[in-house]
Structure formats: structure tokens, C-alpha cells
Amino acid sequence: MSNQQVLNPDALFCNTEKQDMFITGSEAVKEAIKRSNVDMAISYPITPQSESMHLVGDLYAQGYLKDYLRGENELAVMSEVAGASMGGVRVFTATGGPGTLRAFEMFSTWSGARLPIVCAFMTRGLNSPLTIQPDNIEMAHILDTGMIILHAENAQDLYDMLLKAFIVAEKPDVHIPVGVFADGFFVTHTRDRVRIDPESVKLPPYDPYSAPVPVIDMENVPVRLMRDPFVMKSNFISYAAHASWQQEIMAAAMRSRKYLDKYLEGLMDIHNEKAKVMVVASGTAVSQSREAVERAKNEGMDVGLIKIKCLRPFPVEKIKAALENVKTVIIPEFNRVGWLYREIKSVLQKDMEVIGAPRVFGGMTMPAELILDEIRRCQNG
Numbered sequence: 001m002s003n004q005q006v007l008n009p010d011a012l013f014c015n016t017e018k019q020d021m022f023i024t025g026s027e028a029v030k031e032a033i034k035r036s037n038v039d040m041a042i043s044y045p046i047t048p049q050s051e052s053m054h055l056v057g058d059l060y061a062q063g064y065l066k067d068y069l070r071g072e073n074e075l076a077v078m079s080e081v082a083g084a085s086m087g088g089v090r091v092f093t094a095t096g097g098p099g100t101l102r103a104f105e106m107f108s109t110w111s112g113a114r115l116p117i118v119c120a121f122m123t124r125g126l127n128s129p130l131t132i133q134p135d136n137i138e139m140a141h142i143l144d145t146g147m148i149i150l151h152a153e154n155a156q157d158l159y160d161m162l163l164k165a166f167i168v169a170e171k172p173d174v175h176i177p178v179g180v181f182a183d184g185f186f187v188t189h190t191r192d193r194v195r196i197d198p199e200s201v202k203l204p205p206y207d208p209y210s211a212p213v214p215v216i217d218m219e220n221v222p223v224r225l226m227r228d229p230f231v232m233k234s235n236f237i238s239y240a241a242h243a244s245w246q247q248e249i250m251a252a253a254m255r256s257r258k259y260l261d262k263y264l265e266g267l268m269d270i271h272n273e274k275a276k277v278m279v280v281a282s283g284t285a286v287s288q289s290r291e292a293v294e295r296a297k298n299e300g301m302d303v304g305l306i307k308i309k310c311l312r313p314f315p316v317e318k319i320k321a322a323l324e325n326v327k328t329v330i331i332p333e334f335n336r337v338g339w340l341y342r343e344i345k346s347v348l349q350k351d352m353e354v355i356g357a358p359r360v361f362g363g364m365t366m367p368a369e370l371i372l373d374e375i376r377r378c379q380n381g
Helices: 009-014 027-035 050-061 074-088 098-102 102-114 139-144 153-171 237-254 255-265 285-296 314-321 339-347 369-379
Strands: 019-024 042-043 067-071 091-095 116-124 150-152 178-183 191-196 268-271 277-283 303-308 311-312 328-330 351-353
Touching: 009 311, 019 027, 027 050, 027 153, 027 191, 042 074, 042 150, 050 067, 050 091, 074 091, 074 098, 074 102, 098 139, 098 178, 102 116, 102 237, 116 139, 116 153, 116 369, 139 150, 150 153, 153 178, 153 191, 153 255, 237 255, 268 285, 277 339, 277 369, 285 303, 285 339, 303 314, 314 339, 328 369, 339 351, 351 369
Parallel strands: 042 067, 042 091, 091 116, 116 178, 150 178, 277 303, 277 328, 328 351
Antiparallel strands: 019 191, 150 311, 268 303
């Protein structure tokens, strides 16, 4: 809106006077987009994401967005979002669960085309019998699509991460998409206190001419999206071109670390770093872990907690250093496959007990007692 003041990111993130709002995660999405100076949003409804994009549509009606439309289906939405980003606008969308999988083809395309799209993923169950209940198994599928992946613990994280994702994604030395994940219902439909920036301020607009790839406009018409025909052939030059480009996308994600470190205040948080038993979690599982660790402390047990905020780029060296002197690692998850367990296990270079439990899925909650039981077993073993 014309009456919103543009602030540079550092001033908006750090120097504005925050106000407390008691809102759901879906409403936190709305508040983040209201201040993100977004040009266009494209939506398609799917639970538990539908409410957030409905609220973004209200922002369009109020004049905070230049354009808003509903796509034909999830794949169409993600294709349309790609076209909008190629045209040089700041664009936002959201999806979740089966919608994520139906649109899956486009996520690697976003990364390969160096499109700074921000997408909110509200996770839910995937497998039959169909469920709309919380489950973040879809994150296992999307980890290696080339995008930056952030995992929100609560509505505050969701608000902060979305607002900051646009700035990180659009850095010229990054310029790849950012997926901000939140565990459906646990975050999207639960009310919490969230510290919000004044609605009178917004981020600076996106400058597409600072992008490392040409924007498609009247000066750079889409005559040839692929600059050289050899990329479609089966020969050594084609293989080398594709391989080097995939390496560049991975390098772009690595270059995002310095910005994520700054804006997220680190890719992970560590509490009680000298403990010999450490709980490692991301997303909503962090909240349950906090309660379990506090109760373990009251029982006289020495336990630490690592909250992982960013899964791509994965903070490999920081995790190695944090777990260097740890005896046992406990990894609670809201999915059946244990994708975070696999990620943590893959970076550890020494023998230590790594417990991929508790795991709940299909919409079940995770009482803190389940984590506390694992802690007690480690202390008594």
C-alpha cells in the first residue's frame, strides 16, 4: 500500500517496535506477507494451507498485493509462480501434503532456473488412508530439490522466516527458492503470541535486474530459455553443462549461509551445550523436546537441546562440533521415516548412540513423556 514505509531489511527486522498479537500460524502468514512487499500471490486450496492463502487474498482486496489469482491445480500454480518470477516480480504461494507431491516437478525447476520464489509448506499426511492430520513426511521428499529449507517451530518462527526468506532468496549470489515449512495444524491452526512489526512498514521491492539470470521482459524476450541447443543432446558437453549447473545451485545454497546466519541468528540453537545426552529436533518436535528437557532437569538429569532451523543448507560442521563430546543423541520426529535421524546420522564421524525415537505419525501428538522416557533410558543405561 502507498502508505506503507519502505525500510531496509536490517531496520525492519531489528529496529522496529514490535507488537504482540495472539494469532494462528495461518494469520502469521498473512502478517508476514502484508509486510513483504509482495507483487503477486497465486493459490490453490488444500488443507491445512487453505486459510493462509485465503487471508493473503484478503490482503489483495485491501491493496497490499498488486495481483492475486487462483490456479487450476497445484502443478499449475507452481508453474504460474515460476512464470511470474521469471517475469521479475516478487511472488508467494503455499501448499501442503498431496498438493506438494502433485506440484513436485516444479520445485527442482525453480531451483534450476534460479527463481527466488518463497513458498510456505503446511505439512500433513500423504499416504492412504487419506488424512489431513499433521505429519511432515513430505519434507523427506523435498530435501534435495535444490531449494533452501527452513523449518518453523511455531507461529513466531513462521512469521519471521517468511519475512526474511524473501531477502535471502533474492540476494544476487543466492537467488534460489526458499521453502518455509510448518507442521500443519500444530502451527497453522493453533493460536500463540507472536511479535509483529508495525503494519505501516514493508520490505524494499525486489530488483529483478540484480539477478544472476536475465529477467524475461520486453528487453529480454523468452525466445530461447535454453541458450545453447547442446543441452538437449546426449553427449559429453551436455553432461558437463548439466553437472556444472547443478553444482552451481548447491553452491548458491551454501552461499546463503552467511545471510541465514545473520537473519535467523544461526542455523541452529544449542541449549546446555556441555550435556552428554542431547535431544536434536526441528519444527514442532522442538516444543515437545523443550518440555521434556525441562522435566528431565527437574529430575536431576543433565540433558541438552539442539533446535535445527535450517535443513538446507544443512549445518554439518556446526552439528559435528555441537555433538563432539556427546554420548547419546535422541531425535524425536513427526514422521515415520526418520528423515532428520538420517541427516544427523550421516554427518557423525564417531561411534555414539543415536536414537531415532520417539516417532509419531498419521496425525498423532507427541506427549513430552515419550521423549522423557528416552532420556531416562539413556541416563539409566
